[in-house]
Amino acid sequence: MDNKRRKFLKIAGLSAIAGIGAPAALNMLMKGNVQASSPHGHGDDHGGGHEEAKGHGAHHGEVKQGKRYGLVIDVHKFNQTPGLAQKCISACHDTFNVPDIGNKKDEVKWIWEEPYTHAFPEHSHYKRNTELHHLSFLVTCNHCDDPPCVRACPTQATFKNEDGIVMMDFHRCIGCRFCMAACPYGSRSFNWRDPRGMKDGKPFIKKVNPEFPTRMRGVVEKCNFCAGLLKKGLLPKCVEATGDTKAMVFGDLNDPASEVSKVLKSHFTIQRKPALGTKPSVFYII
Amino acid sequence: MLEKALQGNAKYWSWVGFLLSMMGLGAFCYVLQFNYGLGLTGMSRNVSWGLYISQFTFLVGVAASAVMLVLPYYLHNFKEFGRITILGEFLAIASVSMCLLFIMTDLGQPIRALNVVLHPTPHSILFWDMIVLNGYLFLNVVVGWVALNSEYKGTHPPKWVYPFVYLSIPWAVSIHTVTAFLYCGLPGRHFWMTAILAPRFLASAFAAGPALLIILVLLVRKFSSFDAGDKAINKLVTVIIYAGLINFFFVGLELFVGYYSNIPGHMHTLDYLFFGLADHDTGIIYNNLVPWMRTSVIMGVISLALFGCKKTRNNSGMLIVACALMFFSLWIDKGLGLVLGGFVPNPLEYITEYVPSIPEIFITLGVWCTGFFILTILYKVAISVKTEAERLS
Numbered sequence: 084m085d086n087k088r089r090k091f092l093k094i095a096g097l098s099a100i101a102g103i104g105a106p107a108a109l110n111m112l113m114k115g116n117v118q119a120s121s122p123h124g125h126g127d128d129h130g131g132g133h134e135e136a137k138g139h140g141a142h143h144g145e146v147k148q149g150k151r152y153g154l155v156i157d158v159h160k161f162n163q164t165p166g167l168a169q170k171c172i173s174a175c176h177d178t179f180n181v182p183d184i185g186n187k188k189d190e191v192k193w194i195w196e197e198p199y200t201h202a203f204p205e206h207s208h209y210k211r212n213t214e215l216h217h218l219s220f221l222v223t224c225n226h227c228d229d230p231p232c233v234r235a236c237p238t239q240a241t242f243k244n245e246d247g248i249v250m251m252d253f254h255r256c257i258g259c260r261f262c263m264a265a266c267p268y269g270s271r272s273f274n275w276r277d278p279r280g281m282k283d284g285k286p287f288i289k290k291v292n293p294e295f296p297t298r299m300r301g302v303v304e305k306c307n308f309c310a311g312l313l314k315k316g317l318l319p320k321c322v323e324a325t326g327d328t329k330a331m332v333f334g335d336l337n338d339p340a341s342e343v344s345k346v347l348k349s350h351f352t353i354q355r356k357p358a359l360g361t362k363p364s365v366f367y368i369i
Numbered sequence: 370m371l372e373k374a375l376q377g378n379a380k381y382w383s384w385v386g387f388l389l390s391m392m393g394l395g396a397f398c399y400v401l402q403f404n405y406g407l408g409l410t411g412m413s414r415n416v417s418w419g420l421y422i423s424q425f426t427f428l429v430g431v432a433a434s435a436v437m438l439v440l441p442y443y444l445h446n447f448k449e450f451g452r453i454t455i456l457g458e459f460l461a462i463a464s465v466s467m468c469l470l471f472i473m474t475d476l477g478q479p480i481r482a483l484n485v486v487l488h489p490t491p492h493s494i495l496f497w498d499m500i501v502l503n504g505y506l507f508l509n510v511v512v513g514w515v516a517l518n519s520e521y522k523g524t525h526p527p528k529w530v531y532p533f534v535y536l537s538i539p540w541a542v543s544i545h546t547v548t549a550f551l552y553c554g555l556p557g558r559h560f561w562m563t564a565i566l567a568p569r570f571l572a573s574a575f576a577a578g579p580a581l582l583i584i585l586v587l588l589v590r591k592f593s594s595f596d597a598g599d600k601a602i603n604k605l606v607t608v609i610i611y612a613g614l615i616n617f618f619f620v621g622l623e624l625f626v627g628y629y630s631n632i633p634g635h636m637h638t639l640d641y642l643f644f645g646l647a648d649h650d651t652g653i654i655y656n657n658l659v660p661w662m663r664t665s666v667i668m669g670v671i672s673l674a675l676f677g678c679k680k681t682r683n684n685s686g687m688l689i690v691a692c693a694l695m696f697f698s699l700w701i702d703k704g705l706g707l708v709l710g711g712f713v714p715n716p717l718e719y720i721t722e723y724v725p726s727i728p729e730i731f732i733t734l735g736v737w738c739t740g741f742f743i744l745t746i747l748y749k750v751a752i753s754v755k756t757e758a759e760r761l762s
């Protein structure tokens with residue numbers, strides 16, 4: 084028996100060593116797998132050499148290599164132009180064949196409006212100015228620089244592309260919904276039923292846009308920052324819909340000369356749940 | 370050996386017939402779900418996991434609890450478990466099978482399940498869960514079957530099987546740890562984000578699993594001539610008492626951290642589970658899990674009292690009651706509250722309540738019955754072999 088016990092202890096010891104080594108190995112593997120994180124990857128987070136990095140403390144610095152698209156939403160401009168938010172939503176949902184299922188439970192949405200209390204639940208709501216409470220905020224996928232959804236996905240059906248956009252591969256997704264549990268912003272929708280179907284003779288997708296695939300049931304979807312249009316040098320549909328109101332400004336956050344960078348430099352903006360370390364690429368001027 | 374499963378009396382066959390018909394009903398509902406989509410269930414955009422994943426989580430624990438027999442028997446040479454270790458391993462096989470089935474029923478695109486293997490993704494915990502669960506299934510099938518086969522032939526188990534036995538011990542811990550990691554590493558889900566989740570999972574597993582095992586062993590004693598022996602059962606009771614106490618201690622720790630820190634995110638789900646949570650905007654109170662969770666606490670306390678008292682512990686009728694109470698208490702705690710509660714409120718602090726649909730419940734029952742079907746067949750074989758071996762010697 085003693086012999087057996089010794090054998091076990093050996094195995095137990097080995098597994099303990101493996102256990103200690105695993106996080107390091109995992110970290111290495113993650114670097115290899117989170118596509119389009121900068122070539123210097125996580126190491127740079129500690130470097131602190133960047134302006135932003137210094138301000139936030141070494142561990143929360145954002146990495147400034149490569150492209151990283153971002154969006155600034157000016158809430159007051161939206162407020163001044165009634166119906167503008169709705170225009171943005173329709174522009175998006177019509178382009179991407181987002182179905183209107185007609186009930187909350189099975190709802191699919193890429194961009195939508197939320198009141199302040201729900202868009203920023205972690206901020207204090209006590210004695211805020213009344214205007215703020217009547218504003219509505221467009222919310223969508225934040226295309227986080229450190230996206231938990233990508234970390235969670237077991238098939239890489241959701242991944243970060245070379246422009247920092249968090250994308251979906253509808254043909255690879257197995258519909259496990261781990262990404263939905265992982266996203267701290269509720270940005271993801273699942274196709275609980277066939278989005279190509281209909282109810283009471285009314286199709287869920289009113290008019291199919293042949294330029295973008297419709298989805299099948301059982302996969303997850305979300306905003307893709309109009310990655311396809313960006314490739315063609317166009318702006319995202321929602322940004323386009325704001326016309327020249329400047330209610331939305333879109334561009335490369337890592338390019339100091341871009342309009343979005345300039346706006347961010349000269350305005351006070353907030354992100355949703357910055358404390359979680361996801362590094363959202365969507366900012367709000369409030 | 371499998372032919373032993375084909376010999377049985379009328380009671381045996383009617384039980385098997387019952388299980389098969391429930392499995393058939395579950396399969397029928399699954400076809401409905403497959404054709405309509407997961408919208409057929411009660412799950413929603415805000416509560417995106419439901420009964421399937423919560424049953425999966427609970428059953429991983431039942432599977433892991435086999436280690437409470439394997440470890441004393443093989444490592445500490447606790448001979449009394451010799452007669453029932455195989456029953457623990459077979460319970461593990463049935464439980465892991467249910468786990469895998471629950472994952473499959475929960476997938477939106479089950480046909481693509483192999484993508485997890487085709488595109489291995491080490492930064493996803495689900496990838497590791499797939500590995501440890503299948504590995505554990507493999508280990509228990511090998512160890513259980515080889516051990517039983519040698520008993521069948523009247524020989525000692527071959528030497529090569531021991532490394533698998535020893536490996537299965539840390540492996541059992543790993544399956545539940547990795548399953549806890551599915552939850553506790555998600556930013557923005559406060560209720561799950563606690564380092565104590567894995568130990569708490571293990572504690573509740575080591576109470577719930579042996580509780581179920583005692584019930585099974587007592588049933589076996591009633592329906593066959595195979596008796597596990599009181600010593601083995603008493604030892605299991607000790608395991609349940611300690612694991613149960615540790616589990617409730619952990620629950621208490623969670624409550625302390627939540628309420629003493631007074632951080633809203635940490636209190637919301639606890640409020641929802643035990644007292645009801647009021648909606649920010651409307652003031653409506655949501656509390657559909659409160660009766661369940663309170664029942665769970667009461668059941669757990671009564672069960673511990675019954676286990677703790679010598680008189681009730683030594684009465685096999687009361688022992689079954691105590692075990693059943695413990696099992697259901699922890700089933701509610703982990704098989705309902707833990708997973709469903711984590712989604713309330715959602716990341717935007719909306720409250721959506723979840724109620725499973727009828728087909729969803731039948732699919733769930735179908736999977737449970739499939740597990741019990743596997744268990745019945747395996748136990749039938751094991752007990753026939755064991756009683757025969759004992760008659761011969």
Ligand code: SF4
Nearest residue numbers: 224225227230232266
């Ligand atoms: S907002 Fe959610 S879905 Fe979008 S990248 Fe971040 S975690 Fe992923």
Ligand code: SF4
Nearest residue numbers: 236256257259260262
């Ligand atoms: S649902 Fe699809 S995208 Fe989300 S984690 Fe699962 S496989 Fe990945």
